[in-house]
Structures are given as structure tokens and as C-alpha cells.
Amino acid sequence: MAPAFHPAIFGDFFINNVQPSPKESDEWMEERVDQLVEEVGRMLEVCKDDVVKQMNLVDVLQRLGIDHHFEEQIDTILKNIHRAEFNSSDLYEVALRFRLLRKQGYWVSPDEFNKFKAEDGSFSSDDITNDPKGLLSLYNAAHLLTHNEKALEEAILFARHHLQLLRGNLAYPLDEQVTRALEIPLPRTMKRVEVLNYIFEYSAEEKMFNPSILELAVLDFNILQKVHQNELKEICQWWENLSSDIRLDYVRERVVECYFCAYAAYYEKEHARARMIFAKRCMLFSLLDDTYDVRATLEEARKFNDALQRWDKSDVSLLPEDLKRFFLSIISNFREFEDELEPHEKYRNSYNIKAFQILSSNFLQEAEWFHQNYIPCFTDHVTVSLQTGGAIELPVSLIVGMGDIATKEVLDWALANPDAGRAFAEVARFMDDLAASHSGRDKMDVASTVECYMNEHGVTREVAEAKIAGMAEDGWKSMNQIRFKHRAFLPFVQRIANLCMSATLLYHGKKNGFSNSLELKDMFESHFVNPIPLNHIDYD
Template sequence: MPDQTLRPLGNFKPSLWGDRFCSFTLDNQLFEKYSKEVEVLKEEVNDMLVVNDAGGYKSAPEKMVLIDALERLGVSYLFEKEIEENLEDMFKNFEDYSHVFHDDLFMVSLHFRVFRQRGYNLSSSVFKKFTNDNGEFKVTISNDVRGMLSLYEATYLRIHGEDILEEAFRFTKAGLESLKPYLSPDLGEHVAHALYQPLHRDVQRIQARYYISFYENDPSRNEKVLRLAKIDFNRLQMLHNEELCHLFRWRKELNIMPHIPYARNRAVECYCFGLACFFEPKYSLARLIHAMSNIVISALDDTYDSYGTYEELKLFTNALMRWDDTDVMDAVDQLPEYMKGFYTGLRKYFDDSREMMSKRGQKSYGVRYLEAAVCLFLFETRNYIVFSNLDTEWHHSGRHSSVQHGMDGDIATPEAFQWLQSNPRMLSAYSIMARISNDIMTSEAERNKGYTMATGVECYMKQHGVSESEAIAELYKKVENTWKDMNEEIIRPTVVSRDLLLRILNLSRQQDVMYKIGDGYNNPELFKDFVLALFVDPIPI
């Protein structure tokens, strides 16, 4: 008999990819060919980076340009030790050698950005020489497109209280917008890309794919570096496709989709979050577990937000909160059939993750990244369980949720995050940024569902008595503040492993990309070009 229950159905769009990635087979011969050439080119490029200035890159400024190219092209992970040695030495001696480019806006901005990206706290006072007595940037630099673009990108590393970078952002953004129509096609497109998606907030693999195309047309390009970037991108693309294939097969074995046909089918997009977090080949297991967790989180979200009734969700939440109790099956027995199947799948997810984790001692890469992925999952899962249950309570009681309550970030328990020391600022900033971005981009869809609970934007409007456009503008200001929080947290010395903090930063970048184009998760067509670039279309060699 058909289910006659009135449910807040999401009517989500189907996946664009079906089972496309299930049948991928790695071409071992081609992969080995690529890997061998990568090793040869890696040695040749490495000679350009040695601290004793061998290989033709004799000056620190030239090395900084090379390091920046390697990072943008997505191959800096091959030279981590060499890059660190160079930057440590260059930062220590910056005052001694920076006089050679003291009035070069491009070079000063490049050093500032790369140092800050790597956690070296170069003072923003280095830009004072480009301002007048009133603290305004000199008009004479406005036609220096290369310098203006470099300064613009540097402003995204600003932290709280850096007024000079706030002014630099306004000045360069307006200046580049006005210059854009008069630039050559290649440079104009490059400026437009930066204005839309600044480097510091871009997903590394997406940035690499874009920048390889741009760098190929750069007259100053290094051919060996370019070839290394192309071959390595295609090599990693093959590995990432193999992982996608494993993920699709695992999801089929998990067997939750037949029980929850209302849920979004977004396995590819879920994998993209893991890929954004850590793309390097040695973190394959961490990527897979992160992608698996995203699939489960998405299903939880859809169950709470777009299918379950109030009474069903109370029962389901009770069963989840009694996860480790000996009498948990008593709670499970009270669930409707579809929830029983889902609950069984959740337990299988944890069993599979535990089994994969137990084998980590046999892996050659750092366990800390895998642990980061799992802990982030636990944080987000508890967010969904608690927030969604509260949302349901508010919906049925006629109350409105508080935006500030939803952004407090006090959900993570000390037990779950002992090594993160009870909800650190970095994780809280990510949570706030992700929640606001999601609220803004999904508010219209939520209203169209007929769901009566106020969206985050509507809550802000009611609390502060402002219009929708004013509310969105203020919420985006909060997002900007969270980016400053994260920028401060990655400056050395850090309270925890900087590598972990960068993974959280990478998740924030994925959120920025996903929701800048609209609601890229609910509307997979918006994210289609990224998927094609990352997994389907190799770079012509």
C-alpha cells in the first residue's frame, strides 16, 4: 500500500553520472609511463630549488616565482622539503635581499602571499611604500596590471586589524574591474578568473587544471615545469578515477539507497569534498573515508530535512544517540522499515571505516590525515543530528531558529576531539562559514519546498529588522571574518599540526567554490564542468 504520509519531499535532481565511474580500469602501462617521467622531471626541477642556488635560479625573487608556479600548477607536493627549506631561508633573510625589488609591487605582493600561505607572518607594513600620506594607494600603481593582480591576490591572506589590506582589496578590485575591458584576451580572462575565484579560496585541483592552461600561454613559462604539471595531473586523474570506482562499489555494497530513494545521489560530489581536502596520491585512504562519510552525512541531512516525519525523526535520533548502548536494538525495533535499513547501513559504514582504520599501520602515509577526516565526519554528523532535530522541533512548534545559535559551533564534544582541544577556532570558523554559505544559497529552495521553518537569512532579517539584501550582505561580512580567523590560525606557530589546519582550510575552499556558483550540490549541472575537468577530460600532452 502506498505511503500516504505527508512528507516535506525535496524532489532532488538525479545524478548526472549514473554508474559511469563504476567501470573504470586503471591503465597500468600508461600510469607507469607517467610515473617514470614524473620522477625524471622532478629531479630536474628540484635542481632549480636547492638552497645553494644551483640550476639557474640564483636569486630569491626568481625562486619565489618558481615556488608560486609549482603551487598553482598543483605539483608543489612533490617538493615539500625543498620549498620549506627555501622559504625558511628566504623569510629569515627577507630584510637583506628585499631591497632589490623594494618598489616592485608584483614581487612584494608575491612574497607576502606565498609567505602567508605557508604560515610565515610577513608584516603587511611592506605595502606602506605604495601608499600616500593619507593611507591611500598611489594612483601611479593603478596601471600596473601584473602588480595590481598580485596585490589583489595577497589581500585574501589578510587577518583582523590589517586596515592597509582592506584598503588594498577595495583599491585593486575596483582597479582591475575597470582595466579588464582593455586587456589582451588571455590576461583579461586571467583577471576575470581571479576576480571571480581568488587563488587563496580555490580548490587546489581545480586551480591546477585552470592554471596549467594559463601557464601554457605564458611567455615566461618553464617548459619542464609545464610538462611535469601536465603529466602529473593526468597521472593523479587516473588514481582519482580508480578511487571513485571503489567508492561507487562500496556504496552499492552498503545497500542504503534502496531504503532511502528520496535522498540525493551525489557520490561524485561527495568524493570532490575529500579530493579538495587532500588530493595527494598518498592520502588515498583518507580521501575514500572522507567521501564515504559525506555520502552518509548527505543521507542523514535528507532524512531529517526532506523526508522523515516529526515522530519518525524523534525515534531515529533516539536510536542514534543510543548507538553504543547494549539495548540499542530496542530503539531500532521501533523505527519504520526504511529507517531500519538506513540504520543498518550506518552501522556498516562504521564497521567498514573501522576495518580500514585497523589496516593503517600497513600504509606508508601519515595517519593524522585519516584521523582528521574521520573526526571532521563525527563533528558534522553530530551537527546534523542535533541541528536537524532542533529544526524539526521548531518546525512543529511554530518557533523560528536563531542564526546565532546555529553558528555557535559548540556541538563537538571533548571526547570526540581530544586532540583538537575542544572545538578550536579553526573548526568553528569553518562551521560558521559553511552554514552561512549553505543558508544563503539554499534559502529560496527551502521556501519552495513549503517548509515553514525560517531560513537562516529570514532569521537574520527578523532579528535585526533588515531587508533580505541587507541580511545577506551582513552574513557575508561574517563569512569574511571567519576567513580572517582561519588565516590567523595557519600562521606559525600553530596550536596543532599545521597540516591538519590546512585540511580544514581546504574544506572551506570547497564550500566557497561549491556555493559560489549557486547551490552546486542540489543542482549538479552547476558543478558539471568541474567534474569533467577533474575526472573525465585528461590534459592534452
């Protein structure tokens, strides 16, 4: 019997309620944004001789989500900051530099923090423990640690302990920022989520506040929200047509949630094509998952996978009626993906198809295990479940719709099960399995990594969960390390890291916010329904 998934949380809301805005309003906002971009760009130039001011300004632009207007300037600034000597005894400044540079793929040694340590190598100065802003900066910076960086692990524990002691005695907005960071550190926070928090806190940052920057942030968010609303209208209509055609009543209707993951990967206007292709691919991924988990018998699953591997419409006769419709719909959608590509890009769709076929083969392996009531060894389970977690499928589908920077070399890298894809899958899969362990997996799901580890090692659930949580942490360390290891692919690594952030949000607190997304509806509304009031801008 199929599980009872809750229906789509927005129903046909976006289809019926998204209307074109007045042209005059759109033109005014676009013109005003152009003016403000020029003004803020000049600010970046003016402070070029003051490294601390530059870093603070870059940090503000990134946290307000308007750094996409200044990518070249910011890259030049950070490159110069990395090359130059930096001698500061201020913990906040040293940690800010560390975080900004590591995030951009520039190596900075943890030894930068040695000046704040006692002779025994520990952080112990009263100046540090009574500096909440510096502690928060250290805490966030240290979460860009890689493997075997014990000093940064110690920095996290130290900063977290003292921030927890200081909670309740901090002024706004630092109190809010500390609370958020203790839940999800800034380097793991989805960028658009931070925007919606920081945009209301920025005016309280007295030393850094500039009304033009705030105005640009508010207008930019609202302009992009209209773009995202129109895309949601289109993709919800696509889903309505698809679901009525294939009539799969057992699946999770999570089209807004899939779009949210695409939006997390790239929210900028210029990535509209990539965002729409990726959102649809995420939905097809979810449908394929549910088909193997819930609908198909083992024999049907084998035939369905065989048909997908051959990618031949004539194989449709071998399938049950509802799976025939799904199979033909997959073929049709991939043809539409190819139609979205320019003539010189159409070769990319072969990568698209191959990644989907790899995903299907691994879903079939999980179905084989389930129907045979077999619990695989932990290593075998991880090998397969990282693939069904999207280790190849999602990086490839994320890249296919991007612009000219998405070359054959990049797609070869993505299809070859890159470190970045594996790191993403480790974060997403292990957090998903921890959520399943906490709430109980569905009867139709294969045993999770938690259960496999318990079975193989004869340990309690608590011990197994601690192991899996540690492996999710290792996924983040790998993702951080890949920024340096594959710097030539940094634009794509950053997008994959963005997916890690969306997974961290959806599965935070051992909850499955994808399958059970009702409690996230208010959050989705803040991103896709409610504009930021223009009266938040002080035009005086």
C-alpha cells in the same frame, strides 16, 4: 511530500566506464615523472641565491599542483625567505612574498605595502594603477587578511577598482587571471581548479616558462586522474550497494559531489585512504541531513537520534523499517572505517562516532524547530547551524584517515570545536543560506540565518543578506588567522581551508552547486573524465 532532487548526474558512468589502463603506459608515465621531479628539484636548488626566482618558481609549482613532490624543499625555501630581509620596490614581488608566506603560516605585516602609499596612507601612484600584474598580485595577497586589518581591506577595494578599469585591455593570460580573481581570489580558489586553468596558461608566462615543469604538471594530473577515477568507481559501487540496501528514495544522490569535496581537501595519491573515508562520511552526512529534513516525523527523529547516541544495534527495533536499514548501515559503515585503520590507529574511530553523534543531535534540534514552526533567535540558530554545517563533523572525519601525523592531540583539537572547524562552517553555512535566500529554501528546511536575522532585527532581506555575507567573509578572515594561531596544526588547518575553497566554489553566486549540481557537470568532467592531451606538451 519529499522535494524533487535531480538524480545523480553521472548515474553508473564510473562503474561501467573506468577500466584499467595498459601497464606499460602507467609505468612509462611514472618513470618519466620521477625523472622530471629530480630535474625540477635541481631547479629549486639552482635558484637558491635569487629570492625572486625562488618565489616565482614556488608559485608556479603550487599553481600547477605539483608542489606536493617538493614539500620539504618548499618549506625550507619559505622559512628562509621569511627570516631574510627583503627590500624590493616592485609591487608584484612584495605582494607575492606576502601571499606565499602568509599562506604557509608565516606572519607578514601589512606594513610591507606602506612603501607604495602616499602620505595620506592611500594607494595613489600612477606607477601602481598602471601595473596590472602588480595590482593582481596585491589583490590576491590582500585576501589573506585577518580580522581588523583595515589596510588590507582598503588594498582589496583599491586593487579591485583599478583591475576592473583595466579589464578589456589586458593581454593573455593576464586577462584570464584577472577575470578569475575578480570572481574568486586566488587564495580562495580550489587548487585543482587553478591547475586546470593555469596549466594552459603557463606556456605564455615567458619569463617563468620551462617545458619540463609543464610536462611534469600534465603527466602528474593525468596519473592522479586515473587514481581518482578508480576511487570514483569504488565509491559509486559502494553507494549503489548502500542505496539498494536502505532504499531511501527521498535523498540527494550526490556521491560524486561528496567525492569532489574530499578531492578538494586532499588530491595527492598518498591520501587515498583518508580521501575515501572522508567522501563516504560526506555522503552519510548528506543522508542524515535529508533524513531529518525530509523523511522522519519528529517522534521518529527523536528515536533515531536516541539510537545513534547509544550506538547499540538492539535499538533498531524502535525504528520504522526504512530507518532501521539506515541505522544498521551507519553502524556497519563505521565498523568498516575502523577496519581501514591500522591496529594502533583504531582508537580514532571513537572520535569518528562522537563527531557523528554531535551532528545528529544538532540536526534533531533543527527538526524540533521546524516541526514546532519556531524561528529561534539569531545567536541560537548560528550555534546550531554551524554544527549542522560541519564545524566538528568534517574536521574530525577529514583527519581520521590521515597518516601518523593524525595524533590523539590533533583529534582532541578537532573534536573540541576548533576555530578552524567553526571558520569553515561559517563560510559554508552562510554561503549556503545566501543561496537558499536567493533561490528559495525547501518547505522542509528550518528557517535560515537570513530569515532569523530578518525576524529578530526587523530588517529587509537585502540588509540581512549583507550581514550574512559579511559573516562569511569573517569566516575567511578567521581561517587566515588560524594559520598563525595554530601553526602546530597547520597541515590540518590547510586541509580544512581547502574545504572552504570547495564550499566557495559550490555556493558561488548564491547558487547551491551541491543540491543542484547539473550545471557543474562539465567542471566535474574536466577533473574526473577528460585527461589533459599529451600533445599539449612540447617534446621538442
